[in-house]
Amino acid sequence: MSQVTVAIMMGSKSDADIMREAANMLEEFGVSCEMRVLSAHRTPRECAEYAEKFRKNGGKVFICGAGVSAALSGVVAAHTTLPVIGVPIDASPLGGMDALLSTVQMPPGVPVGAVAIGKSGAKNAALLAVRILSLSDESLVGKLEQFRDNNKKKILDTKL
Numbered sequence: 001m002s003q004v005t006v007a008i009m010m011g012s013k014s015d016a017d018i019m020r021e022a023a024n025m026l027e028e029f030g031v032s033c034e035m036r037v038l039s040a041h042r043t044p045r046e047c048a049e050y051a052e053k054f055r056k057n058g059g060k061v062f063i064c065g066a067g068v069s070a071a072l073s074g075v076v077a078a079h080t081t082l083p084v085i086g087v088p089i090d091a092s093p094l095g096g097m098d099a100l101l102s103t104v105q106m107p108p109g110v111p112v113g114a115v116a117i118g119k120s121g122a123k124n125a126a127l128l129a130v131r132i133l134s135l136s137d138e139s140l141v142g143k144l145e146q147f148r149d150n151n152k153k154k155i156l157d158t159k160l
């Protein structure tokens with residue numbers, strides 16, 4: 001099995017369209033990842049086991065997406081010392097505010113880096129993961145600069 005650097009976890013298959021944005025972004029940077037459906041509430045034991053084993057298997061960063069009462073990122077953070085980035089997902093009549101608060105309001109001592117609700121958050125979670133990885137992987141620094149320059153060019157080249 002090839003080494004997985006970033007684990008992209010989600011609470012349900014219904015989160016996959018959003019979380020694929022993170023996988024696509026990581027692919028752009030050549031960072032290996034795997035997407036797993038594991039739920040803090042519905043598969044708590046399997047979720048904890050996966051979180052506990054990931055560092056030993058060579059993993060470096062978790063990205064966790066969940067909606068409603070979104071416990072996934074917090075539960076993963078409780079079972080690892082690796083960085084965990086939480087993506088709140090809009091999956092209820094509350095428009096993602098429930099998941100946002102569940103993800104961001106972690107008690108002191110169990111950190112989760114929360115990003116924006118939905119696709120923007122999933123993309124930024126991947127970019128944040130790449131920035132974390134770039135601290136020990138010089139090859140990613142140039143790619144991040146290139147990405148930033150491309151974004152800049154898109155704005156400056158805009159013709160109205």
Ligand code: RP5
Nearest residue numbers: 011012014066067068089091
């Ligand atoms: C959460 O409940 C999942 O992360 C998902 O966002 C939401 C709804 O799940 P499904 O009912 O679509 O499986 O645990």
